[in-house]
Amino acid sequence: MPSNYNPAEIEPKWQKKWADDRLYHVFEDSTKPKWYALTMFPYTSGDLHIGHWYAMAPSDVHARFKRMQGYNVLHPMGFDAFGLPAENAALKHGIHPHEWTMRNVENMRRQLKTIGAVYDWDREVITCLPDYYKWTQWFFVKLFQAGLAYRSQAPVNWCSNCNVVLANEQVVNGGCWRCDTPVIRRDLKQWFLKITHYADELMEHEGLDWPEKIKTMQKNWVGRSEGAEIHFGIERSDIDEKGVKAFTTRPDTVFGITYVVMAPEHPLVEKLTTKEKAEEVKAYVERTRKRTEIERVSTEKEKDGVFIGAYLTNHVNGEKVPVWIADYVLLSYGTGMVMGVPAHDDRDFAFARKYGIPVRVVIAPPDWEGEDLEEAFTQDGVMVNSGHFNGLPSEKGRKEVTRYLENKGWGRFAVSYKLRDWLISRQRYWGAPIPIIHCDNCGTLPVPEHELPVLLPSDAEFKATGESPLKYNEEFINTTCHKCKSPAKRETDTMDTFMCSSWYFLRYTSPGFDDGPFDPDRMKYWMPVDLYTGGAEHAVMHLFYSRFFTKALRDMGLVDFDEPFLKLFNQGTIIVDRQKMSKSRGNVINPDTLLSSMGADVVRAYLMFVAPWEQGGEWNDSGISGINRWLNRIWNLINNQYKPAENLNNDALKTFERQLHQTISKVTHDINDIRFNTMLSTLMEFTNYLGRVKESGSVPFQNWQEAIKKLLLMLAPSAPHMTEELWQQLGYEYSVHTQKWPEWDENKAKEEEITLVVQVNGKLRGKINLPVNVSKDEALKSAMEAERIKPFIEGKKVVDMIYVPGRVINLVVK
């Protein structure tokens, strides 16, 4: 009596057996090539939704495929467990962040297990546990010792809702990346990591198989521009400074400078401002301070500014140029001051018009005869009104002028970057404490290695006041200086959670290792990651930071590679009702209920089938039933006895073999190239074909059984539970997941007959079947003689014949 496909019964059964047998236990096996397949680990938000499945299930399919191909595959899973939501939940519900987080870990681990992935849970990593964050702190100390971590007073991004500072990368459209609250500027003493040290290297993606999009985003984020720093003279007896610098990419326009603009926060503004202007300037600076980043950088807003009464000397022509301040000039970029060349910059042009500042043309537009400009001319041209540089093309002028300035001591070649150092201190509780002590005698000292971890006290009051909760924990804050033994204070800020995720992929290679963050030998065996999959939203956050970490570790001699992730793949997003899934919209698809009705295998396959993985797709309840029907069809195909017909012929068998081998070839290519949707449709087509063969019984039992076996092997990565069950029913040796991936025979896959499309004047008029080795002349002859074609060429002159072997014949007639 054939059984029914009942995933609710077989899936838990096999998951338990695989776990009991440690089927997916991974160790360093030097006899096999290694494959490190990494999926971005989830944040411990509480519930796994279908979006998580969309990230995890297809990557598991690919990892399983690699296993069957003979690779020693590491495909680990863990939890990004520090972070604000834990603290917010604590404030809201009165649960301790640790308890909230670990409860979520429990639940999510349970849910992750239902996916049926090859995760080796012995390698699980949880970033909020002391045996992990000890090493996060250790890395901080190493970075500090290498001169890559420093503390500095600076204007920083502040989210007034989260009560915390944000790194530049975490400000999205002028708002907080978590809650969208517009960020404001605050002057605070903060810890930074010197990511700018690697600016040039981070722009390069040499040898990396990454999406163009991400590479471009990272390049733009670094924002390298070449130009010059130009000095201006301060000729004032009441001021010590003799000069001030501006950065420009257009040194060829220095003769066109008619004013300069400083950022309102520029340190010289107060000194330079004249008495008469003091009040006006002060008001403008105040207003700038209060503005959110969004208001300040909005391109919609008309630029405004204030003349501060002072003048600087433009060395190239000795002119005195007025000094303005305007909030569109940012202290954080370049030198915090720009030269104003209205004739050749759109912003300067608008600014000069508004305030009646003269416009002087120094790069002649084509056919220019000295008339006033209607708009700024920003392209290249010939230099005019520029002393002895007149007549020089502006492109050359950029170099010549800079060289001239350098000789005179009035400037130099310079490179400027948009990238800022990574701000990593956070004024919150739920993070790894920064392992630093402040001693009145010895200054700022890193905690010695043997004293790590600096444990996060469990009894801190975590009110979101904008100050570090640890500040008020006497027991935590008071310590002894290990150098001079006098009382000292601990640093009370915690680290950005992106610190934790910048090295977790190294920890997976040797979890539990006690003598360092990772076992150097095992790390060397597995790293770098061969395939990293996850969302594109981490382009200039996690992915960027991880590359920085790797390069810093390389320079410390801890790793010997330059890049952590060789191939990167970004999956798309699953949407519901044309919207992104989210709790607040109430459109979250809960995998748990799907599992009881259809099973994990159906959900896995549906997610891969719905659209190309990189594109993402819409969740559709009736769409998934198509996959459910298909898996049931396979189940029934195998559970109902196959009966060969009485008279078998060899041609039918040849066709059968050809179908099988073509399927293996197509499926292998598709799964290898991460084209899961077409891989599954190929398997569906083959299933439909097998259904017809079964009806006719046209091949011997032996061949049928062999084809079924290969079908199961090809389906095993996608539907691991069902195939394991059927594999066992057919009496094959446990487990289907330790079998070899089937191979195809090119000879058996080859077509014996080809179908040639026959066109007349480019229009399809018929098809002819011919042997594979047909000659050109024979093919053309057959085409002209075909019944369907004759009417179209009769009475006309054939002027050309195009023949593409195996594909098409095109008869051009007049």
Place this chain on the structure above:
RNA sequence: GCCGGGGUGGCGGAAUGGCAGACGCAGCGGACUUAAAAUCCGCCGGAUUAAAAUCCGUGUGGGUUCGAAUCCCACCCCCGGCACCA
């Protein structure tokens, strides 16, 4: 504004210079059933048509080619990213 990606039946999508719409969903018709569900079979871009067949059809307009969804130019729309970076 700039930089990516995209626009194909009722829907998700396939085909990246050679048969447009594979595969699946939905729909329609039929078989089985007392009936329904499930399953199986057939049809399923539009127009003309009894049918055969023909014509039209891949965002819009042009071009290259024997031949274009695919390549080139211009434009429109959608999605993602960046956006006073001097």
